[in-house]
Amino acid sequence: MIFTFVNNVNLLIFIECFCYGQFIAFYFERRKNYLLRVILSFLVFATLTYFIPLVRIENYFVDYLYCIFMYLSILFFTYLTILACVKITWFNGLFFAATSYLLHHSISATISLTLDAIFGEGVTLYNNYLYLIVYILVHLTLFTIFALVFKKNHLYSIFKNPPKTLMITSFVVLVDIILSSLTVVIGNADLKFHSMISKIYSIISSLLVLFIIFILLKQEKTEKEGEIIQTLYSQNIKHYEISKSTMATYHDLKHRLNALLNGKLNLQEKDIKDISDSVFMFENQFKTENEALNVLLTENGNICYRNHIEFNTMVDASRLSFLDVYDLYSLVGNALSNAIEATSKVEDGKAKYITFIVKGTEKYTSIHIENPFVGQVIMEHNLPVTNKQDKSSHGFGVKSMKNIVSKYDGKVTLTVKDNIFNVDILFNR
Amino acid sequence: MIKFALIEDDKNDAERFTSLFHRYCQDNHLNLSLTLFTCGKEYLCQDKKHFHVIFFDIELPDINGMELSKKVRQKDKDVIIIFLTNLSQYAISGYEVNALDYILKPLNDSTFFSKMNKIIRVANEKLQNDKIISLNNGKNVFKHSDILYIEVQKHNVIYHTTKGNFTTRGALKEIIDKMDNCQFSRCNYCYLVNLNHVKGIHKYDLTLDNDEVVLISRNRKKELMTDFSRFLGGSL
Numbered sequence: 001m002i003f004t005f006v007n008n009v010n011l012l013i014f015i016e017c018f019c020y021g022q023f024i025a026f027y028f029e030r031r032k033n034y035l036l037r038v039i040l041s042f043l044v045f046a047t048l049t050y051f052i053p054l055v056r057i058e059n060y061f062v063d064y065l066y067c068i069f070m071y072l073s074i075l076f077f078t079y080l081t082i083l084a085c086v087k088i089t090w091f092n093g094l095f096f097a098a099t100s101y102l103l104h105h106s107i108s109a110t111i112s113l114t115l116d117a118i119f120g121e122g123v124t125l126y127n128n129y130l131y132l133i134v135y136i137l138v139h140l141t142l143f144t145i146f147a148l149v150f151k152k153n154h155l156y157s158i159f160k161n162p163p164k165t166l167m168i169t170s171f172v173v174l175v176d177i178i179l180s181s182l183t184v185v186i187g188n189a190d191l192k193f194h195s196m197i198s199k200i201y202s203i204i205s206s207l208l209v210l211f212i213i214f215i216l217l218k219q220e221k222t223e224k225e226g227e228i229i230q231t232l233y234s235q236n237i238k239h240y241e242i243s244k245s246t247m248a249t250y251h252d253l254k255h256r257l258n259a260l261l262n263g264k265l266n267l268q269e270k271d272i273k274d275i276s277d278s279v280f281m282f283e284n285q286f287k288t289e290n291e292a293l294n295v296l297l298t299e300n301g302n303i304c305y306r307n308h309i310e311f312n313t314m315v316d317a318s319r320l321s322f323l324d325v326y327d328l329y330s331l332v333g334n335a336l337s338n339a340i341e342a343t344s345k346v347e348d349g350k351a352k353y354i355t356f357i358v359k360g361t362e363k364y365t366s367i368h369i370e371n372p373f374v375g376q377v378i379m380e381h382n383l384p385v386t387n388k389q390d391k392s393s394h395g396f397g398v399k400s401m402k403n404i405v406s407k408y409d410g411k412v413t414l415t416v417k418d419n420i421f422n423v424d425i426l427f428n429r
Numbered sequence: 430m431i432k433f434a435l436i437e438d439d440k441n442d443a444e445r446f447t448s449l450f451h452r453y454c455q456d457n458h459l460n461l462s463l464t465l466f467t468c469g470k471e472y473l474c475q476d477k478k479h480f481h482v483i484f485f486d487i488e489l490p491d492i493n494g495m496e497l498s499k500k501v502r503q504k505d506k507d508v509i510i511i512f513l514t515n516l517s518q519y520a521i522s523g524y525e526v527n528a529l530d531y532i533l534k535p536l537n538d539s540t541f542f543s544k545m546n547k548i549i550r551v552a553n554e555k556l557q558n559d560k561i562i563s564l565n566n567g568k569n570v571f572k573h574s575d576i577l578y579i580e581v582q583k584h585n586v587i588y589h590t591t592k593g594n595f596t597t598r599g600a601l602k603e604i605i606d607k608m609d610n611c612q613f614s615r616c617n618y619c620y621l622v623n624l625n626h627v628k629g630i631h632k633y634d635l636t637l638d639n640d641e642v643v644l645i646s647r648n649r650k651k652e653l654m655t656d657f658s659r660f661l662g663g664s665l
Contacts, residue, residue: 310533310540314523351539359524361661363629368662372543413655415664418546426658
């Protein structure tokens with residue numbers, strides 16, 4: 001009897017950890033045959049968990065160590081299922097497995113404490129359907145809240161690459177496991193009070209850790225944004241220096257023009273190049289209300305100029321304020337560098353331009369980028385397949401664009417028409 | 430016939446434009462008309478002629494091309510506006526008048542031709558919108574652009590328009606063929622919706638600008654969103 005009961009408990013712990021682990025890993029790049037992997041890894045490790053033998057040799061210390069081993073195995077199995085299903089580094093996988101364990105433990109301890117009080121003595125989720133249903137529902141609700149808070153704060157991008165400090169999670173999980181194992185081994189009726197204290201302790205410590213994770217992630221995010229703003233700022237200084245040098249060029253030009261007027265100088269090709277360069281510098285100053293966008297457009301405008309590409313922009317920058325600086329930078333940066341790469345292959349003298357338009361209606365914002373290209377673009381699963389040698393890096397830009405856009409519930413559409421490549425991004429705001 | 434207007438004060442630029450324009454017509458066997466204006470006033474004084482596409486030089490002597498285009502846009506929400514400019518930064522606020530694009534001077538042949546292709550495509554769509562549809566032996570007459578959405582029930586086709594609902598006999602297949610190349614999207618097995626009239630798209634339905642709600646079927650949602658985003662971006 002006790003044998004099956006403990007095995008059921010273990011199975012339940014594994015199922016919870018597995019579900020949380022898979023939910024957290026949801027935003028990672030999936031491995032091939034993802035669904036099959038999820039099902040298979042679940043079946044394999046659930047079976048393994050269920051049949052972890054229960055050793056009771058009436059020696060508290062050995063039992064205690066064995067119990068710790070049991071929980072660590074479940075944690076390890078959760079870790080393996082995450083590794084099996086999504087593309088993730090072993091270090092990050094460990095962090096996610098630990099986080100799922102904490103989520104499982106804090107939430108289920110809270111629920112069982114509350115429900116035990118409500119349902120009374122002897123009623124558990126193993127012998128009462130109502131208990132089981134309420135138990136599952138509360139789990140789902142709490143997880144949804146957790147996920148929503150994450151989504152609302154756009155923490156997933158950082159979450160994917162957690163800072164090293166977050167290893168604290170694994171440590172707390174270890175302590176948690178050691179403590180709860182203690183209550184399992186000595187948890188008989190006389191020690192009920194101790195068991196409750198231990199449960200409350202693990203709830204508080206788990207919540208504290210989750211809270212710390214949250215704070216750390218937010219801090220990390222702010223730091224990353226700070227870095228970008230810093231880069232942008234230093235680029236702005238460069239920008240400013242460019243305009244200063246434009247002034248110098250202007251004076252120099254004026255001087256040469258005067259000399260030319262007075263017949264002291266013959267116009268040479270170099271002079272014409274100087275003139276057109278300085279005109280370009282003046283032309284390539286973007287003054288929209290979005291600083292990040294100005295830097296982006298100036299940067300890409302320079303690249304276009306060097307590649308003899310006409311850069312056409314009509315941008316209502318006020319429409320883009322809802323995007324994080326980080327996201328705006330990589331979204332527009334990716335889109336433009338893809339366009340530049342394709343267009344620079346077009347022969348000089350043929351049509352070489354990039355059109356970048358941001359505009360909106362009352363409810364929608366649209367980003368449109370179009371450019372001519374040479375050769376053929378084959379679309380596979382709505383992603384362009386380039387003729388690049390390196391297959392692994394190709395299309396990465398488009399994928400990350402799609403990821404960013406989907407974070408804001410937007411849509412990316414790529415189409416080819418009359419040898420023009422069109423990117424249309426739609427946001428519902 | 431698509432009617433073009435060019436408002437350009439510089440004689441050389443105007444000549445260059447005209448010659449490229451005619452070359453484009455010849456190469457593509459198109460019959461397009463082009464009317465030339467040398468200043469903003471000249472354009473504003475004539476009011477009888479209607480144009481489909483107007484090229485505005487931004488640096489005009491009497492009135493800034495951007496200001497002029499705003500006046501034009503107020504009167505005509507369908508006209509296609511293109512800017513011609515020496516400095517690209519002047520055109521950056523072109524979204525204010527919903528300009529289709531701008532072309533940098535001096536004009537480059539290939540770029541001009543490539544952009545003309547798009548202009549002609551969009552202009553043809555607008556022309557289509559002006560076409561008059563006459564149903565039931567001329568009892569019901571409305572413009573293409575008046576159609577909100579088309580519904581098909583068995584052998585009946587119901588045109589839901591801003592002027593009321595009109596029923597005629599027909600099949601979905603022929604309607605789809607007829608509406609091909611227009612800004613319509615099939616949002617449901619039996620509905621063809623005019624994207625020009627779509628105000629908002631929700632999970633399972635969309636709202637038209639007269640606040641009517643049309644259902645979206647699940648398997649067509651993705652395609653509808655694609656169509657809508659291309660429509661807004663101007664590449665549909």
